[in-house]
Amino acid sequence: xxxxxxxxxxxxxxxxxxxxxxxxxxxxxxxxxxxxxxxxxxxxxxxxxxxxxxxxxxxxxxxxxxxxxxxxxxxxxxxxxxxxxxxxxxxxxxxxxxxxxxxxxxxxxxxxxxxxxxxxxxxxxxxxxxxxxxxxxxxxxxxxxxxxxxxxxxxxxxxxxxxxxxxxxxxxxxxxxxxxxxxxxxxxxxxxxxxxxxxxxxxxxxxxxxxxxxxxxxxxxxxxxxxxxxxxxxxxxxxxxxxxxxxxxxxxxxxxxxxxxxxxxxxxxxxxxxxxxxxxxxxxxxxxxxxxxxxxxxxxxx
Amino acid sequence: xxxxxxxxxxxxxxxxxxxxxxxxxxxxxxxxxxxxxxxxxxxxxxxxxxxxxxxxxxxxxxxxxxxxxxxxxxxxxxxxxxxxxxxxxxxxxxxxxxxxxxxxxxxxxxxxxxxxxxxxxxxxxxxxxxxxxxxxxxxxxxxxxxxxxxxxxxxxxxxxxxxxxxxxxxxxxxxxxxxxxxxxxxxxxxxxxxxxxxxxxxxxxxxxxxxxxxxxxxxxxxxxxxxxxxxxxxxxxxxxxxxxxxxxxxxxxxxxxxxxxxxxxxxxxxxxxxxxxxxxxxxxxxxxxxxxxxxxxxxxxxxxxx
Numbered sequence: 259x260x261x262x263x264x265x266x267x268x269x270x271x272x273x274x275x276x277x278x279x280x281x282x283x284x285x286x287x288x289x290x291x292x293x294x295x296x297x298x299x300x301x302x303x304x305x306x307x308x309x310x311x312x313x314x315x316x317x318x319x320x321x322x323x324x325x326x327x328x329x330x331x332x333x334x335x336x337x338x339x340x341x342x343x344x345x346x347x348x349x350x351x352x353x354x355x356x357x358x359x360x361x362x363x364x365x366x367x368x369x370x371x372x373x374x375x376x377x378x379x380x381x382x383x384x385x386x387x388x389x390x391x392x393x394x395x396x397x398x399x400x401x402x403x404x405x406x407x408x409x410x411x412x413x414x415x416x417x418x419x420x421x422x423x424x425x426x427x428x429x430x431x432x433x434x435x436x437x438x439x440x441x442x443x444x445x446x447x448x449x450x451x452x453x454x455x456x457x458x459x460x461x462x463x464x465x466x467x468x469x470x471x472x473x474x475x476x477x478x479x480x481x482x483x484x485x486x487x488x489x490x491x492x493x494x495x496x497x498x499x500x501x502x503x504x505x506x507x508x509x510x511x512x513x514x515x516x517x518x519x520x521x522x523x524x525x526x527x528x529x530x531x532x533x534x535x536x537x538x539x540x541x542x543x544x545x546x547x548x549x550x551x552x553x554x555x556x557x558x559x560x
Numbered sequence: 561x562x563x564x565x566x567x568x569x570x571x572x573x574x575x576x577x578x579x580x581x582x583x584x585x586x587x588x589x590x591x592x593x594x595x596x597x598x599x600x601x602x603x604x605x606x607x608x609x610x611x612x613x614x615x616x617x618x619x620x621x622x623x624x625x626x627x628x629x630x631x632x633x634x635x636x637x638x639x640x641x642x643x644x645x646x647x648x649x650x651x652x653x654x655x656x657x658x659x660x661x662x663x664x665x666x667x668x669x670x671x672x673x674x675x676x677x678x679x680x681x682x683x684x685x686x687x688x689x690x691x692x693x694x695x696x697x698x699x700x701x702x703x704x705x706x707x708x709x710x711x712x713x714x715x716x717x718x719x720x721x722x723x724x725x726x727x728x729x730x731x732x733x734x735x736x737x738x739x740x741x742x743x744x745x746x747x748x749x750x751x752x753x754x755x756x757x758x759x760x761x762x763x764x765x766x767x768x769x770x771x772x773x774x775x776x777x778x779x780x781x782x783x784x785x786x787x788x789x790x791x792x793x794x795x796x797x798x799x800x801x802x803x804x805x806x807x808x809x810x811x812x813x814x815x816x817x818x819x820x821x822x823x824x825x826x827x828x829x830x831x832x833x834x835x836x837x838x839x840x841x842x843x844x845x846x847x848x849x850x851x852x853x854x855x856x857x858x859x860x861x862x863x864x865x866x
Binding site for chain 1: 577578580581584585587588589590591592593594595596598599601602605606608609660663664666667668671672680682683685686687689690691692693694696697698700701702728731757759760761762764782785788789790791792795796816819820823824826829837838841844845848849852
């Protein structure tokens with residue numbers, strides 16, 4: 259009896275020790291990352307000013323800035339969003355609302371899952387072979403945007419499917435009962451209700467794309483650019499120009515990588531500043547996504 | 561209002577709407593097929609661009625030669641040093657991420673209060689979005705100097721620091737996915753265990769973890785393929801010299817960092833250097849694919865039906 263009692267006591271002690279271990283590991287993981295982020299901010303702080311945002315890269319670290327980089331990143335994100343959003347949402351709607359249970363659907367599903375596990379640099383090689391050379395797009399903003407769109411497609415598809423699946427069946431059935439066709443049910447009811455989830459998925463996908471470095475290096479981003487792409491708005495009719503799609507580019511993560519791989523400590527400071535801005539962008543986007551998810555969840559009461 | 565007497569406009573509109581539906585359905589199917597085309601294109605491009613490489617370099621040499629010196633006067637193309645670099649950094653990363661990720665997952669799923677879990681989960685997901693080049697900066701500028709204090713003589717570029725930072729990077733993935741799997745174990749199984757007098761820890765390790773094994777295996781596999789494919793951390797912090805070694809305190813190139821190094825230079829299309837990155841990419845794809853298939857088989861094997 260006393261032996262059993264001792265066993266119980268010991269096991270209870272193990273329980274407490276594990277709680278302690280769990281807390282220590284959890285706190286340690288967050289503390290390490292927090293310390294690293296803080297250090298990044300502290301090291302980059304001297305360069306975080308207006309000049310840094312409005313100057314081109316330069317051979318002198320104290321004069322270098324990220325103008326070409328953030329403009330390049332923004333334009334690439336426009337291309338990525340314009341391609342990944344419609345294709346991803348359409349694919350997700352097909353899989354959730356239309357797809358019959360057959361081998362075609364099974365193959366699509368397997369491919370979406372599998373693509374999510376393909377390393378990003380492989381997408382870079384795909385883009386180098388296909389977009390840059392076979393399709394002759396060159397080392398352009400268009401090629402980079404398309405590459406990142408393919409890269410985040412699985413994320414957008416999975417998030418949209420979850421959002422669409424969360425719309426209750428009775429809503430669809432009510433619409434069908436009134437004579438709506440399948441597309442009308444989807445476009446008038448299912449999509450509006452799942453818009454929160456779709457947007458969340460899209461923002462998370464873009465926040466992933468914004469920091470992707472490897473595939474963009476592979477297709478040949480330049481790290482030293484002292485000009486901006488052709489402006490998309492022009493003074494003459496039709497006021498819109500798409501010439502920028504074919505322009506050479508650099509991007510935020512490329513600029514940071516370039517600076518961090520130079521031995522001059524002055525460039526390390528620039529790298530830290532660029533990293534802090536990049537980190538701020540991704541965390542901000544994720545924060546918005548989480549907030550959106552929360553708001554849409556609260557607004558809808560089935 | 562349309563009266564029942566004139567059904568014709570109705571019928572016409574229905575026919576038109578149905579026709580529109582069919583067009584839209586095929587467009588949606590086309591979007592779904594983009595995923596299939598992407599996979600096919602990846603395999604096609606890698607194989608087509610690597611084939612000319614293998615007509616220069618026999619496959620046997622590629623797989624068994626112990627030197628990777630594509631830029632030397634007498635180039636040697638043995639993939640082993642790059643594979644070794646990849647495996648060493650991956651191993652270091654997993655040695656950190658699997659224990660830490662699993663402990664965090666068990667803690668969150670079985671011990672933590674609802675409030676703690678609800679605030680830690682989004683934070684974990686947010687950490688997954690931190691750009692990898694930022695982690696590369698951490699490895700080179702912060703972790704390596706720290707490790708040099710502990711291990712005097714550690715070179716400025718080394719696989720240990722890169723591996724550890726990749727480990728920190730994938731802890732959130734492993735923790736988050738394993739935690740999801742553990743939450744999916746139904747409560748009556750825990751209650752049965754408690755009723756037999758088991759403590760929380762015993763329930764966690766003997767009931768919940770075995771029950772969630774398929775999901776936990778999937779989490780580990782996800783972590784492994786992240787670590788194998790991770791590029792920027794190793795390109796920044798592990799050094800770019802191919803080096804056939806199993807010692808993590810040395811510097812070495814990985815498959816991914818070799819591809820980055822070549823891409824940074826301006827290699828002419830059709831040159832052997834250009835082709836060699838596709839051959840390296842093919843090896844990387846085969847390695848990750850192998851892990852994914854093992855993971856798929858594991859989840860099948862250990863799937864418990866509730």
